[in-house]
Amino acid sequence: MISFTSFPAAFQQSSYAHTRHHPDTKEDMMDVDDLHNFGLQDSKLTCPGEYLTSSQAFMRGHGTYVDNEEVIASVAGTVERVNKLVTVRGIRSRYNPEVGDLVVGRITEVPSVFPGIETSSGVDLATGTASEMESRRKLETGRCPHAVLRNGQLVVVPPILVRRLKSHFISLPCGVDLILGLNGYIWVSKHVKQNEQEGEEGFDAEAVYSNVNDNIDVSTRTAISRVTNIVRILASHFVPLTDALLLEAYEWTVEHEAEATSTLQEDFGDALVASVTTGQ
Amino acid sequence: MFELRSIDIDLGQQGQADGSAVITHGLTHVLVSVFGPREAKMRSQTMHDRANINVEVSVAAFSTGDRRKRSRGDKRILEFAATIKSTFEPVVQTGLYPRSQIDIFIQVVQQDGGLLQACINGTTLALMSAGIPMLDFVCAVSGGVHSTHPLLDLTTLEENDVPNVTIAVMPKTRKVSLVTMETRLHVDRFEEVFRVATEAAVVIHEEMKAAIMARSRTLIASMKTGSQQPGEMEE
Numbered sequence: 001m002i003s004f005t006s007f008p009a010a011f012q013q014s015s016y017a018h019t020r021h022h023p024d025t026k027e028d029m030m031d032v033d034d035l036h037n038f039g040l041q042d043s044k045l046t047c048p049g050e051y052l053t054s055s056q057a058f059m060r061g062h063g064t065y066v067d068n069e070e071v072i073a074s075v076a077g078t079v080e081r082v083n084k085l086v087t088v089r090g091i092r093s094r095y096n097p098e099v100g101d102l103v104v105g106r107i108t109e110v111p112s113v114f115p116g117i118e119t120s121s122g123v124d125l126a127t128g129t130a131s132e133m134e135s136r137r138k139l140e141t142g143r144c145p146h147a148v149l150r151n152g153q154l155v156v157v158p159p160i161l162v163r164r165l166k167s168h169f170i171s172l173p174c175g176v177d178l179i180l181g182l183n184g185y186i187w188v189s190k191h192v193k194q195n196e197q198e199g200e201e202g203f204d205a206e207a208v209y210s211n212v213n214d215n216i217d218v219s220t221r222t223a224i225s226r227v228t229n230i231v232r233i234l235a236s237h238f239v240p241l242t243d244a245l246l247l248e249a250y251e252w253t254v255e256h257e258a259e260a261t262s263t264l265q266e267d268f269g270d271a272l273v274a275s276v277t278t279g280q
Numbered sequence: 281m282f283e284l285r286s287i288d289i290d291l292g293q294q295g296q297a298d299g300s301a302v303i304t305h306g307l308t309h310v311l312v313s314v315f316g317p318r319e320a321k322m323r324s325q326t327m328h329d330r331a332n333i334n335v336e337v338s339v340a341a342f343s344t345g346d347r348r349k350r351s352r353g354d355k356r357i358l359e360f361a362a363t364i365k366s367t368f369e370p371v372v373q374t375g376l377y378p379r380s381q382i383d384i385f386i387q388v389v390q391q392d393g394g395l396l397q398a399c400i401n402g403t404t405l406a407l408m409s410a411g412i413p414m415l416d417f418v419c420a421v422s423g424g425v426h427s428t429h430p431l432l433d434l435t436t437l438e439e440n441d442v443p444n445v446t447i448a449v450m451p452k453t454r455k456v457s458l459v460t461m462e463t464r465l466h467v468d469r470f471e472e473v474f475r476v477a478t479e480a481a482v483v484i485h486e487e488m489k490a491a492i493m494a495r496s497r498t499l500i501a502s503m504k505t506g507s508q509q510p511g512e513m514e515e
Contacts, residue, residue: 278505
């Protein structure tokens with residue numbers, strides 16, 4: 001017998017609990033206007049249109065607006081308060097750049113004058129080089145302003161998962177380097193030896209500006225794709241990326257003798273995240 | 281006395297979209313993906329003081345009872361998209377993102393009346409999951425009149441037979457950002473339908489808010505589990 005179901009079978013994956021309540025019973029939302037508890041609980045959730053506080057006592061920050069002397073949330077996320085400033089931090093939003101951030105990106109356009117980026121190392125931001133190479137670069141104020149990224153691949157994760165760390169350059173002992181861009185772009189590549197990386201004086205222009213990949217042996221390629229897949233798994237489970245976590249996850253996959261390809265299977269990913277987040 | 285069809289909301293990730301939502305009102309089933317704010321594809325569309333909202337609607341050929349393929353340039357669909365755009369323009373804080381564009385792509389998978397309300401509610405949810413600042417929720421619902429009695433949340437059959445109106449309400453202020461009618465409705469009946477529909481929008485708001493909060497809660501929880509690592513640096 002053939003049975004028909006309505007188009008979506010069911011939202012099994014849905015995180016949304018089906019609340020079937022009488023229209024008169026309002027769900028008990030949090031009372032954010034309770035100012036005494038404001039700073040105590042670390043994550044107060046709110047969503048657009050929710051009253052936060054009075055605008056006379058507090059200043060509005062990002063993610064809020066003022067209407068009728070009330071500070072009201074404009075994004076869904078957590079309420080944060082710093083002294084008199086009330087902000088709402090959206091959970092999943094586009095990357096907001098700040099000065100000093102390390103980003104991974106691709107130069108799409110090069111204006112005739114290159115404004116805004118000054119280099120301390122004395123290396124001219126050769127506009128000619130920039131325009132003729134459409135490869136990915138990283139820009140960093142201060143040390144080594146930009147370099148062509150090669151010998152690797154790019155993974156994109158939600159920007160909130162990349163926290164501000166002491167170093168955004170991670171070298172895993174498996175011969176893989178990661179560059180965690182704060183914009184959520186992550187470059188996973190073959191390990192570069194330390195002396196090649198920091199040649200301030202004897203700046204090897206050939207090595208830095210080359211856009212030709214080196215020869216990468218099979219084991220390194222496997223390691224790169226394994227790390228890439230781990231990043232994807234962690235991102236799909238919305239786990240913030242740290243060097244310790246990545247290393248632990250990598251060791252876990254090696255321990256379980258998983259092929260780099262099989263790591264993307266769903267049950268494997270669940271097991272991985274479960275084991276690394278419990279800190280075993 | 282008044283009843284809405286069952287609402288299902290899924291805010292799971294859909295591909296590369298910044299925000300997405302699947303919403304069903306009864307048998308009407310709509311998928312909305314939001315991209316942006318991002319750089320506009322066409323320079324001519326950028327505005328120096330605010331973001332441009334671009335709405336594209338595509339209706340699946342199999343979504344209605346009679347299989348009919350509508351092209352993208354269909355006048356009815358373009359007007360439908362323009363309606364949604366004008367509904368959201370006063371609510372989304374476009375002034376925060378000058379020279380950029382917010383793309384809203386709506387896929388109608390199945391329709392059984394109340395298509396506009398489903399699209400508007402889905403778009404609200406998708407915009408919020410994309411983290412785009414908005415003044416408030418926009419909750420839409422359709423209403424009609426059968427002889428003298430108001431009805432809510434009409435199906436296709438009801439829509440074909442009774443005069444109907446779709447309204448979109450911002451629940452906090454009870455401001456109305458859309459009222460649209462394609463049929464004629466007696467002016468004496470309008471007020472009652474409007475009042476009932478506004479109340480219904482508040483009920484829908486509770487559902488939508490619960491969905492958004494539940495998603496925020498799960499995401500925050502999973503971010504917490506990851507940050508209990510010893511290697512984590514304090515901010």
